[in-house]
Amino acid sequence: QSVLTQPPSVSAAPGQKVTISCSGSSSNIGNNYVSWYQQLPGTAPKLLIYDNNKRPSGIPDRFSGSKSGTSATLGITGLQTGDEADYYCGTWDGSLTTDVVFGGGTKLTVL
Amino acid sequence: EMQLVQSGAEVKKPGESLKISCEGSGYSFTKYWIAWVRQMPGKGLEWMGVIFPGDSDIRYSPSFLGQVTISADKSTDTAYLQWRTLKASDTAMYYCAKRGGSYWYFDLWGRGTLVTVSS
Numbered sequence: 001q002s003v004l005t006q007p008p009s010v011s012a013a014p015g016q017k018v019t020i021s022c023s024g025s026s027s028n029i030g031n032n033y034v035s036w037y038q039q040l041p042g043t044a045p046k047l048l049i050y051d052n053n054k055r056p057s058g059i060p061d062r063f064s065g066s067k068s069g070t071s072a073t074l075g076i077t078g079l080q081t082g083d084e085a086d087y088y089c090g091t092w093d094g095s096l097t098t099d100v101v102f103g104g105g106t107k108l109t110v111l
Numbered sequence: 112e113m114q115l116v117q118s119g120a121e122v123k124k125p126g127e128s129l130k131i132s133c134e135g136s137g138y139s140f141t142k143y144w145i146a147w148v149r150q151m152p153g154k155g156l157e158w159m160g161v162i163f164p165g166d167s168d169i170r171y172s173p174s175f176l177g178q179v180t181i182s183a184d185k186s187t188d189t190a191y192l193q194w195r196t197l198k199a200s201d202t203a204m205y206y207c208a209k210r211g212g213s214y215w216y217f218d219l220w221g222r223g224t225l226v227t228v229s230s
Binding site: 045092 | 158161
């Protein structure tokens with residue numbers, strides 16, 4: 001059971017928009033920055049979004065991030081078949097039990 | 112070009128020991144935290160712990176404390192993840208990742224080391 005809750009799967013057609021949610025609590029998302037990672041099949045995770053809504057160099061602006069309260073959202077517009085991947089949110093957790101936490105992951109299917 | 116190069120896949124028997132590595136290049140290795148992340152077959156990412164190679168300050172996830180040992184060698188820009196006694200349940204892909212900046216995100220990942228523990 002992950003500390004951060006993501007939907008197991010989402011799907012949309014090519015060219016459409018999809019959002020992936022990440023729900024946490026005041027000890028993690030509520031008081032810390034959120035990052036998002038893309039893991040294409042058989043590859044290592046790659047940073048997509050950091051500090052809630054910033055994109056590293058080379059990440060297209062089709063990918064966006066936002067945060068409100070204890071939840072965060074990853075948005076992907078203009079879906080491409082190459083976007084089919086697992087997506088993970090991550091943040092720092094300030095509780096006594098752990099430090100960095102990840103969501104359980106969301107599998108994006110581009111129909 | 113910044114890189115984290117991880118050691119190759121390992122096949123071990125239960126009860127054996129193992130040490131895998133993660134060598135950084137293209138940046139100042141001693142100035143950024145390095146994390147280890149486990150991904151069991153078909154499962155999500157699990158943070159195991161982090162090390163600051165500059166002074167070997169280490170933090171473990173409670174789930175992995177006592178189960179693994181994280182270390183680093185400043186002279187070779189290499190971080191390590193070690194098991195004293197492997198179990199079948201340690202079968203997984205293990206990634207090292209570099210912390211990006213002031214906050215806890217990871218901007219550079221190794222390709223992973225697949226560890227298989229089977230009798």
